[in-house]
Amino acid sequence: MEDYYDIDSILAEDQNVKCVFQKNIPGLAWLEGGHDDTTVPMDIETPEFFGPKVRNALRADATTVDLTKQCPNFFRFGTFYLQLVDDMALSGVMEGAFKARLQMTMDHTQSGGNSNTTDYLNRLDETERELYKAGMESSASIHQWNQQSFGRIRSASEMLLKRKAT
Amino acid sequence: MALPRHLKNGLTPLEIEFLAENELIEIEAAIDTRTDLELLSGTLPALKPLRTNKVPLWMAISLKKKHKCNIRVPDWMTVEALTRMLNEEQSVDMFSPLPYHYMEIAQILLENAMDDIPSADATRTLLKDLREARQSKARAGVDALGLTYIQMDNIGLMEINEIRPFFTKAFFEIQKLKPAAVGGINNNNMDNDLYDYDYGGGSMDGRYNAGGQGNSSLLADFDGKASYSSSTVPESSRFHSTQGSRMN
Numbered sequence: 001m002e003d004y005y006d007i008d009s010i011l012a013e014d015q016n017v018k019c020v021f022q023k024n025i026p027g028l029a030w031l032e033g034g035h036d037d038t039t040v041p042m043d044i045e046t047p048e049f050f051g052p053k054v055r056n057a058l059r060a061d062a063t064t065v066d067l068t069k070q071c072p073n074f075f076r077f078g079t080f081y082l083q084l085v086d087d088m089a090l091s092g093v094m095e096g097a098f099k100a101r102l103q104m105t106m107d108h109t110q111s112g113g114n115s116n117t118t119d120y121l122n123r124l125d126e127t128e129r130e131l132y133k134a135g136m137e138s139s140a141s142i143h144q145w146n147q148q149s150f151g152r153i154r155s156a157s158e159m160l161l162k163r164k165a166t
Numbered sequence: 167m168a169l170p171r172h173l174k175n176g177l178t179p180l181e182i183e184f185l186a187e188n189e190l191i192e193i194e195a196a197i198d199t200r201t202d203l204e205l206l207s208g209t210l211p212a213l214k215p216l217r218t219n220k221v222p223l224w225m226a227i228s229l230k231k232k233h234k235c236n237i238r239v240p241d242w243m244t245v246e247a248l249t250r251m252l253n254e255e256q257s258v259d260m261f262s263p264l265p266y267h268y269m270e271i272a273q274i275l276l277e278n279a280m281d282d283i284p285s286a287d288a289t290r291t292l293l294k295d296l297r298e299a300r301q302s303k304a305r306a307g308v309d310a311l312g313l314t315y316i317q318m319d320n321i322g323l324m325e326i327n328e329i330r331p332f333f334t335k336a337f338f339e340i341q342k343l344k345p346a347a348v349g350g351i352n353n354n355n356m357d358n359d360l361y362d363y364d365y366g367g368g369s370m371d372g373r374y375n376a377g378g379q380g381n382s383s384l385l386a387d388f389d390g391k392a393s394y395s396s397s398t399v400p401e402s403s404r405f406h407s408t409q410g411s412r413m414n
Contacts, residue, residue: 079342095343099311102336106308109332110301127339135332138175142328145179146273 008126012073013080018045044085049074055093062097063104067125074125101128109135175331182324186270187224192238195219195229223271227278237279240265243272245285248292255299261320269297269324304329311337 020043048054049070057065067074078094105128108120124132177185188207195213203210205222213219218238221229229235241247242265254262265271272293280286304325310316311333318326 075339075343091343095340098340098343099309102311103305103308106305106332110305131332131335131339134171134175134335137171138328138331141179142324145183 008073008076008130012076012126015047015071015073015077017047017081019043020045046085046087047071047081050078050081050087050090055090058093058097062100064123065097066123067128068122072126075127076125098128102131105132106135108132109139176327177323179324179327182267182327183270183274185323186267186274187222187227189223189265189267189271190220191223191226191240191271192218192220193226193229193235194238195235197229197234223274227274230279230282237275237282239275239283240271242268243275243283243289245288245292248289248296252292252296252299255296255303259303261300261303261318263320264296264322266323268322269293300325307333308336311340 022042054065054070071077075094075098078090082091082094101124104120105124109132121129121132194216196215197213198215199213202212207222210221211219213221213235226235226237230237242251251262251264272289275283276286276290276293283289300321304318304321307316307318307329316333
């Protein structure tokens with residue numbers, strides 16, 4: 001589906017989904033669509049973390065929802081899920097929630113991670129965590145440049161650790 | 167590419183500083199070179215004492231360190247100009263027209279040629295204020311993400327570089343979340359666009375389009391492939407979703 005070698009993508013696809021079969025399928029092997037039959041004899045049940053409870057929570061205040069608790073790969077799995085199921089409302093909710101949370105993530109990357117962020121970070125899903133890391137790294141490198149700590153010869157951090165230990 | 171992530175994201179601040187050192191700056195040389203200076207990038211007219219010469223920043227710094235020139239502060243870096251710019255920055259929604267490399271040049275000058283800058287401390291404070299005002303504007307740009315592109319005129323290279331990894335990633339994630347009917351980006355395209363930036367300082371007037379150089383192709387994709395559904399699953403095999411209709 002996505003990038004074949006992307007480990008996050010593989011992990012996101014690993015999410016279990018409840019399905020209900022409408023027919024008996026003896027020796028089930030490969031869930032490719034029927035060739036003549038246009039209807040697939042199977043229903044996918046909406047996972048709990050895409051249910052109305054979470055949706056309403058995301059609509060009300062997306063930044064406070066703990067997505068890791070719901071599904072660690074919430075957004076990535078959501079895109080896979082939407083490829084299988086037509087659910088316009090869900091895609092709208094996800095997009096809105098992602099944008100609302102993005103603003104918060106951006107603010108946290110700018111603050112240099114010194115404020116009390118662990119609480120917020122725990123609520124991020126994997127995609128957002130990646131974003132946070134990328135943002136942190138770039139703002140940290142600019143900060144370092146501003147402080148002119150580049151180009152100055154210092155002892156390696158490992159050496160300092162060793163010195164402390166002895 | 168097997169590069170560490172901080173190199174994948176684009177340029178490092180040091181590389182940007184290096185690019186900025188090619189900008190021309192006015193100096194008052196204390197030496198007479200007699201002959202024109204042949205450089206790789208072109209020929210510079212001979213330096214004459216008591217006259218202003220335009221030389222690349224790196225040369226100015228090198229001469230300054232040997233006490234062979236005085237650097238003239240660029241027009242935009244005077245206290246009056248910066249105060250005016252700061253007022254504009256705080257009252258207008260747009261980025262104010264600072265040079266593309268303003269952060270780098272200011273940093274280099276403040277570090278190496280403090281004695282040539284009248285009221286260096288005030289300059290430093292003003293620059294910090296400017297940067298913070300602009301940073302909050304860039305942050306506001308997060309709201310605008312999700313359209314086909316965002317435009318930020320007059321933003322500096324260092325500022326672009328700071329928000330680039332975050333913005334590009336967020337941009338592609340939002341595109342993925344868009345409903346299939348709008349037309350998603352297919353994955354190959356995305357990978358190319360990520361590294362297709364126009365890094366050269368010359369032609370860019372500090373314009374940042376998410377998608378950079380590859381932007382035109384990105385837009386073309388949205389128009390041309392509108393019918394391309396992001397799902398790789400044929401329509402016939404789409405499943406029906408149910409809400410708790412599980413029968414036991």
